[in-house]
Amino acid sequence: METGTLNKLSLFVEDLNETALAPNALKDAAHEFLAGQDFPTTRSERFKYTRLAKLANAAFSAAQSVNEVQIAQSKILIDAYTIVINHDNIQIPKNLPSGIEVSLIAETQIPFNEAAFYDIFGALNILHASLGISIHIRQNITLDKPLQILQINSGGKTFYRHHFSFEKNSEVAVYFISKNTEGHSSFAHTHFQYNIAKDARVKIFKIQDTNVGHFDFNEDRAKQAERSHFEINTITLSGSFVRNDIQVEINGEQAQSYLNGAYWLKEEQHVANYTTIDHRVANCESFETYKGVATDKATAVFNGKVFVRKDAQKTNAYQSNANVLLSENASINSKPELEIYADDVKCSHGSTTGQLDENALFYLRARGLSEAAAKNLLLQAFMEDVLAYVKNEEVLAYVHKRIAARFNWNY
């Protein structure tokens, strides 16, 4: 128990119970990490561009369950194995094929990978997570349909944990969709753990589509074995407060990692993408492309780190972040970082932020396109290389529909 004056952190956790999910040693480490801490300020490196005052002052409404109609409306993929997560209500489909096992995280014994905490929320997750799923794909299994995980937030403060284990030579696409219901203020911190065995081919698509009142924190931690292919695409269609922190550890040779992100922000939305790719062994490749558009007073943050360790010779690492600002009050803080300790590697990184090309706009208008139509075409083209990773027609149609609804841009 805290003594003395209550700081923002202790007020935030006041109504949270400690859970029995994580191993005791990890919980002890979390307590140690949190001792004497408060909410991070903009003086701290990882929250330099993210103000937490709104979160500290927010009053969260009691968690409410959504009904079946709302669930049905929130699905994006029709032909998929769908798991629904809404507070204490987790629905797991009964028709799963053999080779895939899905269970509640509380009912399974899965080792936790965490070795370190990067911010207070990660440590809080260890102490307070109670809900989540564990998904196990057996070796040589190729799932015939994608897996759709629908996480609907409707009030309350929730820490989730989802653990994935992809055995060797398995293949699967996972669509993780986060939404919230309007009129409820909510907080979700979701920790994703991916163990990717050798030769496994895994594609994760995050479709983030939340609204005012929801604080969405995501921590993704992946470990890749040799010759595995891991792709994670984070598509932020809407979100008043979204943080994504993805870390990929490459532990086996000839592995490939793809990290992509796309974000469309307006009003006072804030989206921060932090990524770390840790090349620990030789002969691996990583490709990272994040692109975004911001208008009104929206703010976006990109911080991408690529580590190439001493033994990671013949690494090929490519990283880029590009942004288009459509208003004077929108802002992007972009920080690509490379740390290379091996001497025989190919690495590149780049970051651009600017307005749409005036010459291209004039060219299109000189052919009879209105200014709006010309901008629409140019923005569509700008995002194309990231959206090209989304091959699923239903998901693409949803992305286009939402962009049209929010920005009146028709793709």
Place this chain on the structure above:
Amino acid sequence: MIKIENLHASINGKEILKGLNLTVNAGEVHAIMGPNGAGKSTLASVLAGREDYEITAGNVSFLDKDLLELSTEDRAREGLFLAFQYPVEIPGVSNVNFLRTALNEKRAYHGQDPISAKDFMALVREKSALVEIDPKLASRSVNEGFSGGEKKRNEIFQMAMLNPKLAVLDETDSGLDIDALRIVSQGVNALKSPENASIVITHYQRLLDYIIPDMVHVLYDGRIVKSGPKELALELEERGYDWIKESL
């Protein structure tokens, strides 16, 4: 078709056009020649509505409308087409997608329904044959990775697709080899009709071997200083511009 009277235009406070007069009627091809820096490309940009230029005096009437009052896109929809000297590369925007949008915005402006996909593709096939452009080029990104000749052919292809009333060709011959020059010129000639007109801006006479003008004008220091029949182009080729400067 178009009547330009006493047109003055400046950029960054520097006057480039200093009282330009020009009238082009339907069915005519006019060539504008002149030394570097005379204002040839400025004229093209001002007609198309580039906002970097400030119009300080003068009138331009296009099909009985005040051209200078129209936005860039409305000028295009009214039937003005500028073939760019330096066509812009637009990665990710396909030629076909962009042209269908352009065509449909023009049709909407004139109260017409959008073109059907079938009719549009038939039009693409017909017009790409005209400029001997590979139909595959039409589905690629606008001008991205195109050679100089391909870019200029693409301009003429777009012109054929949009079927303008008045085409302004800004140094369309620059950077073209003889074959490309022939193809581009054939395209322009094939589109000629009694209802439309062209202004061909060029630095060299050789384009006018392929596109025969009704009138040749010399633009010098922001004004048309001499006009004459097509033979004037040959005289300019032979004697250069100095004799004109001296006669002023």
